[in-house]
Each structure stands twice: as C-alpha cells, then as structure tokens.
Amino acid sequence: MDYIPVTIKGCSVQILEGKAVSVARRAKIAALSAEFKVKAGRPPGLAVILVGDDPASHVYVANKIKACHETGIRSTEQKLPTGTTAQHLREVIEELNADPLVDGILLQLPLPKHLKGDEAITWISPGKDADCLTPQNLGRLWSGRALTTPCTPWGVMVILEHYNIDVAGKNAVVIGRSNIVGKPMAHLLSQANATVTVCHSKTKDLREHTLRADIVVVAAGQPEFLGKGDFKKDGVVVDVGIHRKTLPNGKSKLCGDVRLKELEGIIRAGTPVPGGVGPMTITMLMENTVKLANGHL
Ligand SMILES: NC(=O)c1ccc[n+]([C@@H]2O[C@H](COP(=O)([O-])OP(=O)(O)OC[C@H]3O[C@@H](n4cnc5c(N)ncnc54)[C@H](OP(=O)(O)O)[C@@H]3O)[C@@H](O)[C@H]2O)c1
Structure with missing residues (x-):
C-alpha cells in the first residue's frame, strides 16, 4: 500500500496507522484461515x-x-x-x-x-504457544527456527515494513527489555539488520541514546514520559506503551509512553495511541494461530 501521510489534530508527523495496517493484514489472514479450513x-x-x-x-x-x-x-x-x-x-x-x-x-x-x-x-x-512466550519458542526464535513470533514486536516490524521504513543499517533504540516486548523487539530489528541499542531503567542518560537513533521503539510502560527534545530530527518513533489516564473532567483516555503531539516538525513518523501498535498485536496473534494450525496438519 502507498505511503499515506495523515495528520492527527495538532500534529503533522506522518502517522503510522497500525489500525489500518491491521485491517489489511486481517483480510489476508482470513484468506489463509479459509484455505486451512478447506485442507483440514x-x-x-x-x-x-x-x-x-x-x-x-x-x-x-x-x-x-x-x-x-x-x-x-x-x-x-x-x-x-x-x-x-x-x-x-x-x-x-x-x-x-x-x-x-x-x-x-x-x-x-x-x-x-x-x-x-x-x-x-x-x-x-x-506447538500451541500462540504468543511465542515459552522458553522453547523464544530459543527457536533466537536460533532462527521460530514456530511463532512474539506478537507485539512482530506487529511493529509489519508496521515499519508497510510504510516502507528502512531498517537495515539504521540505528535503532529499544526502550524496555521485557521478554514479551523489549528483548524480542531488539532481536527482530537486529535480524532486519538494524544496529540496536537496548535501554532500560538503569540506562544512564537515555536521551543521549534516543537522540542518536533513526528508529526508537518505546516500551517502557511510563505514561507520556518522552516528548520534545528526546528524539532526532526526522527520526521514527514507535510507541508500544498503553495507559489509561484520567482527564481533569473526570473522563479517561488512552495514552502511550510518548507525547506525540509535541513532535510536530521534528520526527518523520510515529505511531499513535490508540490505533498504533495495539491492533497489530492482536492481528499477529491471529497470524500465529493460523501458522500453528498449518503445523498441525
Ligand atoms: N500495544 C500493545 O499491544 C502492547 C503489548 C504489550 C505491552 N504493551 C505496553 O507496553 C509497555 C511495556 O510493556 P512490557 O510488558 O514490556 O513492560 P515491563 O515488563 O514493565 O517492562 C518495562 C521495561 O521498560 C524499562 N523501563 C521502565 N522505566 C524506564 C525508564 N524510565 N527509562 C528506560 N527504561 C525504562 C524497564 O527496565 P528494567 O528492565 O530495568 O526494569 C523494563 O525493561 C506497557 O505500557 C504495556 O502496557 C502494549
């Protein structure tokens, strides 16, 4: 699909719309699922x-x-x-x-x-680990023989690929080192030939790393903790964080780890929350399930 620059209110960075990517991907998964049904x-x-x-x-x-x-x-x-x-x-x-x-x-x-x-x-x-969380499947992933792929990091890679964001040779920073997001994210980016730095809560001067990065994947679980001044000009920011914040009027809304609206005129592209990485995580879970099903034929 072509690159469609989209603006969200008050923000002119290119919005990497995971939700739209997810709709297209689910249609393909539905076709694969129907094929499996015919065979099985x-x-x-x-x-x-x-x-x-x-x-x-x-x-x-x-x-x-x-x-x-x-x-x-x-x-x-x-x-x-x-x-x-x-x-x-x-x-x-x-x-x-x-x-x-x-x-x-x-x-x-x-x-x-x-x-x-x-x-x-x-x-x-x-053989039924749809989330790719078992030690066996993580080991397989590391050795290049994955049965499934961790859903959230895989979803991030699919978004980057969909928007033709080149990863090879780029400096990528992953913030977070959990088994479910940060570690496999760093692995997938490295497999795609990025030069990867993993940051975490003990990293000294986080900004020194993020300001150098062409691509930053933020999965720290810290509501809106990064914004203006944290990212390189023309960089790409993928926000994995998801939080519910209470507004002064008592209502609540979802937010990520990044204050995306502050990045207007600075970064090249970024994912919104909601509508960014979240829908992709679920979509990749469906794809993993169909992959496992084919392995059971
Ligand atoms: N959109 C989705 O589909 C999806 C899926 C999964 C998770 N999430 C969200 O993504 C976020 C991360 O999830 P997770 O399961 O990976 O969380 P987690 O297990 O709590 O891991 C958070 C990681 O961030 C690091 N960290 C925390 N504060 C930091 C800081 N100030 N600076 C740098 N690094 C910091 C931690 O470092 P240490 O290792 O040193 O503690 C840890 O490695 C959460 O908001 C979660 O809700 C979203």
Whole structure:
C-alpha cells in the first residue's frame, strides 16, 4: 500500500496507522484461515484463558475474540475465577494442549498475584504457544527456527515494513527489555539488520541514546514520559506503551509512553495511541494461530 501521510489534530508527523495496517493484514489472514479450513475440514482454533476480573484484561480478551471472528478462527474462552489454584490452571492448560481442535493457546497476562505467569507459560505446549512466550519458542526464535513470533514486536516490524521504513543499517533504540516486548523487539530489528541499542531503567542518560537513533521503539510502560527534545530530527518513533489516564473532567483516555503531539516538525513518523501498535498485536496473534494450525496438519 502507498505511503499515506495523515495528520492527527495538532500534529503533522506522518502517522503510522497500525489500525489500518491491521485491517489489511486481517483480510489476508482470513484468506489463509479459509484455505486451512478447506485442507483440514475445520477452522484454526484459538483458546483464550482469562483468570480473574482485571477490567483491562477483559477488554483485551474481548478484542481478541472479535479478531478471531473476523479472521475465521474458532475461538474458545476459558474464564477462571480469581482464586483459581496453580494446579487447576495447569490442568486447564494441559486439557487444551491435548485438544485436537485447539491450535493456539493464549494465556492472558497478568495473572492474579498468587499465580506466577512465568511458570504458567511453561505449561503451554510449544506447538500451541500462540504468543511465542515459552522458553522453547523464544530459543527457536533466537536460533532462527521460530514456530511463532512474539506478537507485539512482530506487529511493529509489519508496521515499519508497510510504510516502507528502512531498517537495515539504521540505528535503532529499544526502550524496555521485557521478554514479551523489549528483548524480542531488539532481536527482530537486529535480524532486519538494524544496529540496536537496548535501554532500560538503569540506562544512564537515555536521551543521549534516543537522540542518536533513526528508529526508537518505546516500551517502557511510563505514561507520556518522552516528548520534545528526546528524539532526532526526522527520526521514527514507535510507541508500544498503553495507559489509561484520567482527564481533569473526570473522563479517561488512552495514552502511550510518548507525547506525540509535541513532535510536530521534528520526527518523520510515529505511531499513535490508540490505533498504533495495539491492533497489530492482536492481528499477529491471529497470524500465529493460523501458522500453528498449518503445523498441525
Ligand atoms: N500495544 C500493545 O499491544 C502492547 C503489548 C504489550 C505491552 N504493551 C505496553 O507496553 C509497555 C511495556 O510493556 P512490557 O510488558 O514490556 O513492560 P515491563 O515488563 O514493565 O517492562 C518495562 C521495561 O521498560 C524499562 N523501563 C521502565 N522505566 C524506564 C525508564 N524510565 N527509562 C528506560 N527504561 C525504562 C524497564 O527496565 P528494567 O528492565 O530495568 O526494569 C523494563 O525493561 C506497557 O505500557 C504495556 O502496557 C502494549
């Protein structure tokens, strides 16, 4: 698709519209899903497990189920109460591991405090790890033999590719080093031949790094903590952060880690929040599920 410069109110940087990219990508995934159905006699299947009553997690899960409908993936939802024991959660995951109609399993994180997300992930069969979080799949990713790809970083790469933003040979800075976003993001950028620096909470003089970077992916989980003065002229900024902030009138709205509106006339392009990386994360989850389903044929 062609490069379409878009302006959002008060901001003239090129907006990298993850939402639009996501719509196009979901149409392709729906076609792949239909092809699988012809071959297998059943649609690809994604099982989503949600433990507890975290409101944000409920919204994320509802969006994932909706995306399954859009892409022809059969979804099942296991809603477990907050007090679910580790033993019971393990049994649920093991049942899904053994279910031939389930190709991908997504365990919605975070889990309630008494459960360990890192441990529960290891109970998911690597062949059904739709989020690419198991140690086996992360190891495969690192060795170039991935079954799936971590959804958020993959979504970022798809956005950059869609807008013809060259990564090869560029200086990229990733802010954040979590297993789910920062680390795989740095890996994918490096695989695409960027020269990558990973920054984190102990980085001295973060700005020294961001000001040198052609591409900055911000995944620090710090609401609107970067803005004017932090980025290079004509750089590209991808904001992974997502936060709900309360406005003075008592209403709330979503924001990211970056104050995008301040970057008018400075950066070349940036992702908005909402409508940037978020929709892509869900779309890549669908693509991972279809990929896993084909591996089960
Ligand atoms: N849009 C989406 O689809 C999507 C998907 C996943 C996550 N997210 C959002 O992305 C953000 C990051 O998620 P996550 O799971 O990676 O978070 P996380 O596990 O909390 O990791 C945050 C990372 O940022 C680093 N950091 C924190 N404060 C910093 C600072 N002031 N300067 C530099 N680095 C700093 C931390 O450093 P240390 O390692 O030193 O602690 C850590 O590595 C969150 O807002 C999350 O909600 C969005």
